[in-house]
Amino acid sequence: MGLADSPFKVAIASGKGGTGKTLVSTSLAAYIGEFESVLLADLDVEEPNDAIFIKGDLKDIQPQFRFVPDWDITRCDMCGMCEELCNFNALAALDGMVVVYEKLCHSCYACSEMCPKEALPMKKSHIGDISYFNMGMVTLLEGRLNVNEEQPVGLIKLVQERSVKCDQEARFHIFDSPPGTSCSMIASIEECDQLLLVTEPTPFGLNDLVLAIHAARLLDKPVAVVVNRYGSGNAMVEEYCKENNIDVVARIPYDMTIAERYSKGGLMLDKHCFRSVIAGIFNYLERKEANRRRR
Numbered sequence: 001m002g003l004a005d006s007p008f009k010v011a012i013a014s015g016k017g018g019t020g021k022t023l024v025s026t027s028l029a030a031y032i033g034e035f036e037s038v039l040l041a042d043l044d045v046e047e048p049n050d051a052i053f054i055k056g057d058l059k060d061i062q063p064q065f066r067f068v069p070d071w072d073i074t075r076c077d078m079c080g081m082c083e084e085l086c087n088f089n090a091l092a093a094l095d096g097m098v099v100v101y102e103k104l105c106h107s108c109y110a111c112s113e114m115c116p117k118e119a120l121p122m123k124k125s126h127i128g129d130i131s132y133f134n135m136g137m138v139t140l141l142e143g144r145l146n147v148n149e150e151q152p153v154g155l156i157k158l159v160q161e162r163s164v165k166c167d168q169e170a171r172f173h174i175f176d177s178p179p180g181t182s183c184s185m186i187a188s189i190e191e192c193d194q195l196l197l198v199t200e201p202t203p204f205g206l207n208d209l210v211l212a213i214h215a216a217r218l219l220d221k222p223v224a225v226v227v228n229r230y231g232s233g234n235a236m237v238e239e240y241c242k243e244n245n246i247d248v249v250a251r252i253p254y255d256m257t258i259a260e261r262y263s264k265g266g267l268m269l270d271k272h273c274f275r276s277v278i279a280g281i282f283n284y285l286e287r288k289e290a291n292r293r294r295r
């Protein structure tokens, strides 16, 4: 399969939480799923909630692992090299023993490979799960990080790998990204063909949007904007987008009935004004996907 035939990957992100990216992600997936297969990947692995809205059948749960060093006391001669070598302070050689701080370990394998006594073999460590749901033609992959696990990026990458294997027939893969501009947000948009940033028309919304756009530009990703709660704030976001040649592809009206239904886990595609907004986003993405096909 060539690049032009592979699924068009759309990451939906926001500079901060609570701006409506899950609303857009799940609604878009449900809308597309009315007439063709689509894959939605919940990459907000520290707080996944797409399954609240995509009420599908749970098909499978697969545990996910990363690898961390496992000190072998019988081989170690306490040379201390591993402590010096680890860039993440995840090892300490003291009082006749080597302590591994698993939460700090980035699974780089350096200590394991460099230990002269082969005293740090790598072992599996459970970091979370990937769940598979089906709702009609929508496949939802949900990454869920263990509560005490501090490194979401590894699991985000694993969900992305699974999505590639899961449904290559779908024209669109939608990634619901973590909020903010942290490493996890960056990891979630690295593979996308198009980034949609959901924001709100306020000074805070603009501030976080600008940060997210800078992050996207560092990765050379095409960006478009969805304005949520349109009509509730000011025009600063629209003016910024116009000045910077960024498409505003949709404006979701400020409407308390949308907020109420959303808070109860309901999709709103039966609500005409909302449905037409989601249809507009889909039309935009179809044009982008067709452009890539032509290239």
Ligand code: SF4
Binding pocket: 075, 076, 077, 078, 079, 080, 081, 082, 083, 093, 098, 114, 115, 116, 117, 118, 119, 120
């Ligand atoms: S590098 Fe290997 S042998 Fe040296 S202290 Fe670390 S575990 Fe022990």
Ligand code: SF4
Binding pocket: 068, 069, 085, 086, 087, 088, 089, 090, 091, 104, 105, 106, 107, 108, 109, 110, 111, 112
């Ligand atoms: S695998 Fe890498 S990050 Fe983890 S303890 Fe070893 S050197 Fe440090």
